[in-house]
Amino acid sequence: AQSVSQHNHHVILSEAASLELGCNYSYGGTVNLFWYVQYPGQHLQLLLKYFSGDPLVKGIKGFEAEFIKSKFSFNLRKPSVQWSDTAEYFCAVNAHYSGAGSYQLTFGKGTKLSVIP
Amino acid sequence: KAGVTQTPRYLIKTRGQQVTLSCSPISGHRSVSWYQQTPGQGLQFLFEYFSETQRNKGNFPGRFSGRQFSNSRSEMNVSTLELGDSALYLCASSLEKSGTSLYNEQFFGPGTRLTVL
Numbered sequence: 756a757q758s759v760s761q762h763n764h765h766v767i768l769s770e771a772a773s774l775e776l777g778c779n780y781s782y783g784g785t786v787n788l789f790w791y792v793q794y795p796g797q798h799l800q801l802l803l804k805y806f807s808g809d810p811l812v813k814g815i816k817g818f819e820a821e822f823i824k825s826k827f828s829f830n831l832r833k834p835s836v837q838w839s840d841t842a843e844y845f846c847a848v849n850a851h852y853s854g855a856g857s858y859q860l861t862f863g864k865g866t867k868l869s870v871i872p
Numbered sequence: 873k874a875g876v877t878q879t880p881r882y883l884i885k886t887r888g889q890q891v892t893l894s895c896s897p898i899s900g901h902r903s904v905s906w907y908q909q910t911p912g913q914g915l916q917f918l919f920e921y922f923s924e925t926q927r928n929k930g931n932f933p934g935r936f937s938g939r940q941f942s943n944s945r946s947e948m949n950v951s952t953l954e955l956g957d958s959a960l961y962l963c964a965s966s967l968e969k970s971g972t973s974l975y976n977e978q979f980f981g982p983g984t985r986l987t988v989l
Contacts, residue, residue: 785974787974787975789977791980798875798876798980798981798982798983799962799964799980800980801977801978801979804977806975845914845915849973849974849976851974856920856926856927856928857920857922857927857928857973858972858973858974858976859917859920859928859930860905860917860964860976860978861917862907862914862915862916863914864913864914865914865915
């Protein structure tokens with residue numbers, strides 16, 4: 756079955772540390788990739804997306820992600836985290852599964868990031 | 873533009889009852905998807921509607937159903953509630969520009985927190 760794996764359940768960093776959150780997916784067809792963020796008490800919101808072209812995509816708030824097709828990975832990075840980045844981060848893959856009527860967004864289980872001031 | 877709205881925001885029901893949740897998408901968005909979010913399972917896809925038709929369905933029992941109206945507003949219904957149905961139910965809408973849902977970017981509402989006692 757198609758799946759999205761996020762390697763870390765909970766990451767704790769000090770402010771100014773660098774961040775890398777792993778995401779791997781299992782699907783061989785055409786996909787689009789997303790990272791969403793859920794700040795405490797807020798809606799899920801889009802951080803960045805990859806459709807095609809340059810595999811290094813930049814999003815909001817200084818986040819970026821790199822798509823490596825050969826590794827089925829879409830890792831999220833930020834050079835220097837801030838306390839306000841404390842949130843839960845979700846990787847998601849939009850893919851067309853067999854028998855489905857449309858593309859479907861499948862989420863990883865999320866990574867909680869705690870940034871210590 | 874107003875975002876995705878969901879009503880009610882909180883709901884407490886008892887086992888065996890049924891519940892209806894409502895979602896109003898962003899104006900102009902015709903695709904509406906529903907997700908169940910729990911701490912253990914993360915975000916799981918329930919179903920997607922487009923132009924009043926269910927286009928895609930996740931792996932949930934038949935107690936979970938939905939519909940979409942001509943104004944794109946959507947409702948989901950859960951009958952014979954079980955304790956395990958306690959979750960945050962999220963609705964997301966998309967503007968489908970290119971005739972395919974591959975490029976859909978989903979905008980999420982705040983969710984309805986359902987507690988089943």
